[in-house]
Amino acid sequence: MSICKHCGRTIATTGYWAGWVHAEGAQHRLGRCHTDDSGLPYGYNAEPAGEPCTFSCFGYEDGAA
Numbered sequence: 053m054s055i056c057k058h059c060g061r062t063i064a065t066t067g068y069w070a071g072w073v074h075a076e077g078a079q080h081r082l083g084r085c086h087t088d089d090s091g092l093p094y095g096y097n098a099e100p101a102g103e104p105c106t107f108s109c110f111g112y113e114d115g116a117a
């Protein structure tokens with residue numbers, strides 16, 4: 053378990069092939085952050101602090117960490 057760097061919710065890894073998913077909140081078991089939790093537009097992935105954003109995350113394009 054870890055904390056999502058985009059929305060602050062608890063996230064868990066589901067294995068190498070699936071990456072991270074939310075462990076609580078409106079996006080429970082989903083890989084994208086809920087806009088109400090993050091304050092960001094839809095498209096940010098559940099990812100822990102200290103890891104670079106994956107290609108499918110909006111943070112990959114804008115440099116969010």
